Amino acid sequence: MIMGNNAARALARLGGAWSAPDATARQKKAEGEPVVGFLGATAPVEMIAASRAYPFRLKGTAPGTEDLTTEFADRLMEPVREAYLRHLFDRMLKGEFQWLDLLVIPRTSEGLLQFYYLLDYAKSLEHGERLPPVYLLDFLQTPHDYSVRYNHSMLCEFANRLEEVTGTRPDSASISQQIVRYNAGRAAFRNISVGGKLDGVQRLKLAAFGQHEPIEDFCSIIEGLAELPPCPSAVRIGLSGSPHENASLYEALAAHGLDVAVEDHDWGGAIYEHDVSEAAEPIEALETRYRLYGISMRQFQRRHPELDLNGEEARVKAVAFYFEENDDTLGWEYPDERVRLERLGIAAPMLRGPVNGEACLGGIADLAARLQNGGTAHG
Amino acid sequence: MGEIFTSVANEPLATTALAKEKQKGWFVDFRTRSMEQGEPYVIAAAVSPHEIFHTMDVPVVTNTWYSSIISAKRQSPYYFDLMEKLGFHADLPRYLSLPMMTTLDNDPERAPYGGLPKPALILDRLRGDYAQRISSKWAKAFDAETFFLDVPAQKKLIPNWWELAQHDWETLYESHRLDYQVEQLKALIEVAERTCGRRFDMDEFEGEMHRINKAGENVARARDAIASAEKCPVSLPDQLTNVMAATWNRGSQWSVDHTAAYADCIEARIAERQAICPGEKTRLLWLNTGLWFNTGFYRAFEESHNAVFVWSMYSNYFSDGYRKYFKDDPLRALAARSISMNEQLHLPPWMAGWILKQAEDFRASGAVMLTPIGDRLSSYGTRACIDMLERAGLPVLEVSASMVDARLWDNDAMIAKVGDFIDRRIKA
Ligand code: SF4
Ligand code: SF4
Numbered sequence: 001m002i003m004g005n006n007a008a009r010a011l012a013r014l015g016g017a018w019s020a021p022d023a024t025a026r027q028k029k030a031e032g033e034p035v036v037g038f039l040g041a042t043a044p045v046e047m048i049a050a051s052r053a054y055p056f057r058l059k060g061t062a063p064g065t066e067d068l069t070t071e072f073a074d075r076l077m078e079p080v081r082e083a084y085l086r087h088l089f090d091r092m093l094k095g096e097f098q099w100l101d102l103l104v105i106p107r108t109s110e111g112l113l114q115f116y117y118l119l120d121y122a123k124s125l126e127h128g129e130r131l132p133p134v135y136l137l138d139f140l141q142t143p144h145d146y147s148v149r150y151n152h153s154m155l156c157e158f159a160n161r162l163e164e165v166t167g168t169r170p171d172s173a174s175i176s177q178q179i180v181r182y183n184a185g186r187a188a189f190r191n192i193s194v195g196g197k198l199d200g201v202q203r204l205k206l207a208a209f210g211q212h213e214p215i216e217d218f219c220s221i222i223e224g225l226a227e228l229p230p231c232p233s234a235v236r237i238g239l240s241g242s243p244h245e246n247a248s249l250y251e252a253l254a255a256h257g258l259d260v261a262v263e264d265h266d267w268g269g270a271i272y273e274h275d276v277s278e279a280a281e282p283i284e285a286l287e288t289r290y291r292l293y294g295i296s297m298r299q300f301q302r303r304h305p306e307l308d309l310n311g312e313e314a315r316v317k318a319v320a321f322y323f324e325e326n327d328d329t330l331g332w333e334y335p336d337e338r339v340r341l342e343r344l345g346i347a348a349p350m351l352r353g354p355v356n357g358e359a360c361l362g363g364i365a366d367l368a369a370r371l372q373n374g375g376t377a378h379g
Numbered sequence: 380m381g382e383i384f385t386s387v388a389n390e391p392l393a394t395t396a397l398a399k400e401k402q403k404g405w406f407v408d409f410r411t412r413s414m415e416q417g418e419p420y421v422i423a424a425a426v427s428p429h430e431i432f433h434t435m436d437v438p439v440v441t442n443t444w445y446s447s448i449i450s451a452k453r454q455s456p457y458y459f460d461l462m463e464k465l466g467f468h469a470d471l472p473r474y475l476s477l478p479m480m481t482t483l484d485n486d487p488e489r490a491p492y493g494g495l496p497k498p499a500l501i502l503d504r505l506r507g508d509y510a511q512r513i514s515s516k517w518a519k520a521f522d523a524e525t526f527f528l529d530v531p532a533q534k535k536l537i538p539n540w541w542e543l544a545q546h547d548w549e550t551l552y553e554s555h556r557l558d559y560q561v562e563q564l565k566a567l568i569e570v571a572e573r574t575c576g577r578r579f580d581m582d583e584f585e586g587e588m589h590r591i592n593k594a595g596e597n598v599a600r601a602r603d604a605i606a607s608a609e610k611c612p613v614s615l616p617d618q619l620t621n622v623m624a625a626t627w628n629r630g631s632q633w634s635v636d637h638t639a640a641y642a643d644c645i646e647a648r649i650a651e652r653q654a655i656c657p658g659e660k661t662r663l664l665w666l667n668t669g670l671w672f673n674t675g676f677y678r679a680f681e682e683s684h685n686a687v688f689v690w691s692m693y694s695n696y697f698s699d700g701y702r703k704y705f706k707d708d709p710l711r712a713l714a715a716r717s718i719s720m721n722e723q724l725h726l727p728p729w730m731a732g733w734i735l736k737q738a739e740d741f742r743a744s745g746a747v748m749l750t751p752i753g754d755r756l757s758s759y760g761t762r763a764c765i766d767m768l769e770r771a772g773l774p775v776l777e778v779s780a781s782m783v784d785a786r787l788w789d790n791d792a793m794i795a796k797v798g799d800f801i802d803r804r805i806k807a
Contacts, residue, residue: 080754117728153555329509332509333512
């Protein structure tokens with residue numbers, strides 16, 4: 001089948017954004033729009049957009065720079081910290097993000113909270129002026145009624161801060177508008193991701209696209225991608241565990257004929273699984289959505305990694321659990337998950353980081369051999 | 380020069396034996412009441428408000444305590460193997476999870492004291508991200524209830540926290556956080572009453588809170604005496620044993636009396652010109668986690684280098700961090716006590732500021748920082764803290780150790796490392 005023009009254009013735009021994730025944000029800034037950066041998948045972008053700022057999620061590594069050093073960061077940052085934060089800190093100390101109007105750090109993981117304090121300290125040192133202004137969004141994810149009330153007041157405080165930065169107050173009407181706008185993007189993403197048109201690498205890139213490109217572009221390239229021919233069959237697997245802001249694990253799996261059909265990390269498709277309610281009061285709606293479904297280390301309820309974004313069987317033969325070095329959090333659920341999945345006839349191997357390390361590559365080869373021999377869980 | 384000092388290098392303080400006895404007595408009581416007679420008890424994080432349960436006369440067991448018993452009985456390798464067999468990967472922190480492993484293993488023959496019986500409640504404070512995961516899993520294995528104390532983040536780290544922490548904690552810890560924490564404590568009290576089947580008495584609680592302040596004053600007196608003494612009168616292991624026993628038993632009249640006796644003993648030693656190392660020339664601080672399995676290490680540099688470890692955070696966290704004076708709202712004071720404990724001890728500007736103040740008061744000229752191996756949570760902030768201390772002129776040596784596997788500690792190498800640090804960076 002021949003690829004249509006729209007699909008080709010969409011792929012080109014997708015690839016361009018993937019290799020230069022901050023280009024659009026920089027351009028917006030150059031055109032005079034305020035740009036508010038954020039980390040993680042629990043910052044309510046609707047609120048940022050409602051203050052007429054351009055929301056832009058930062059990556060630690062830009063593609064092609066995965067092996068960059070962290071010598072600047074290392075003096076102040078322990079080597080056991082999250083790799084993406086070490087890279088990001090290093091780039092920040094070099095002044096790469098000085099132009100941001102604000103950087104929002106949600107405290108939905110200990111790593112992010114500690115990162116906020118570290119930036120606060122680094123600001124007082126030489127080169128501190130290279131760091132952007134930082135805002136801690138103290139958003140909790142515990143299921144208590146007092147946490148709900150607390151979050152509500154934190155979101156109001158966030159609105160105030162945004163108004164200070166952009167001069168525009170995110171009011172109910174504008175937040176509601178943005179909720180509708182972003183929900184449309186989420187629905188479009190869910191639609192294409194269960195449609196058999198994208199392979200895992202493409203879906204990962206598309207998920208990232210929605211985090212740093214304008215939401216209208218997101219919707220329109222999804223329309224273009226819908227014209228792609230069905231992607232060639234490969235062995236479908238799910239991926240759980242640590243985040244992947246670049247595609248190296250996906251590519252290593254693909255090299256063995258394994259395609260990631262669904263994932264639950266905070267740069268993957270699961271970001272778009274849950275809408276924000278359009279019926280509820282807008283701040284309340286944001287509070288519920290990001291407390292329950294904001295993907296983070298502190299999230300209380302976690303998704304089943306063998307289901308697709310519509311909650312249906314993703315027909316995967318295995319769910320690979322990848323944990324980066326020094327993971328102290330996500331691995332706790334693995335033994336129970338393995339038992340549960342194996343009962344469903346789904347293999348559940350563990351892969352340990354780094355991605356291109358011997359252990360991980362060996363694990364991938366083993367898994368591929370097992371699955372391609374037709375075996376599943378007990379193969 | 381004053382008269383010569385008498386050495387008490389090999390004499391523990393008289394109160395040290397009493398503190399040890401108290402801890403043994405606590406265990407006998409727990410064993411009889413909860414393990415044998417089935418009285419309700421609670422498993423709680425070390426940094427959670429035990430005061431609520433003390434008030435209700437419900438025994439509290441910390442996972443760190445049981446973990447240290449498992450290690451002391453040399454059972455940890457067995458449970459490490461078990462973890463691996465069950466599929467927990469090697470980077471998951473082990474110190475806090477060993478107790479859960481005894482429950483998952485369900486082998487009373489092997490677990491120390493036959494394993495912990497089912498608690499009425501597991502209470503955890505959400506420091507870090509994994510507490511909720513371990514505790515949920517553990518509670519499920521017991522079929523017990525959990526309560527998670529969430530922690531709103533401190534936005535502004537006002538310098539010199541210890542100056543505000545006792546009287547002006549409302550300003551220091553930010554009112555909106557304290558409001559949250561009070562609501563949370565009220566919810567906890569309700570759950571505690573229901574699960575333990577006891578009533579929480581506010582008057583009794585208020586008495587506890589006053590007694591903790593009293594004990595804290597005694598610890599402050601001891602600390603000031605040690606800091607200003609010409610030569611250190613009491614060893615760090617002795618300080619730890621006495622102050623920790625008072626901390627675990629905080630709120631009791633025993634802890635008030637004990638800390639008073641502890642401070643008296645120290646003052647008496649100073650008056651009698653007794654010192655643990657009469658030739659003392661160098662004073663050092665011990666930073667971050669304690670080296671629990673080898674407290675003798677703190678004393679290893681007295682003969683060789685005339686260097687004495689005079690301080691660790693346990694020396695006076697009880698007096699600086701626990702004391703919360705209040706007029707009419709003891710619950711808000713309790714909220715203030717537990718809301719920023721870890722931040723004060725582990726977050727760089729607060730941690731480093733406090734340490735520099737101790738270095739000055741204790742006339743210390745160097746410090747050794749212990750960072751636990753493979754433990755992301757315990758190492759947060761250590762680099763920035765060292766950076767701040769070094770910038771302020773305090774030389775710091777960082778050493779790493781496993782908190783659960785004493786076999787990984789190479790004592791000779793560590794002694795050489797610290798000795799070398801003293802020679803090169805301090806004596807110069
Ligand atoms: S210098 Fe040596 S002999 Fe003198 S008190 Fe210290 S340890 Fe003892
Ligand atoms: S390391 Fe510090 S904060 Fe943590 S439990 Fe020990 S004393 Fe408490």
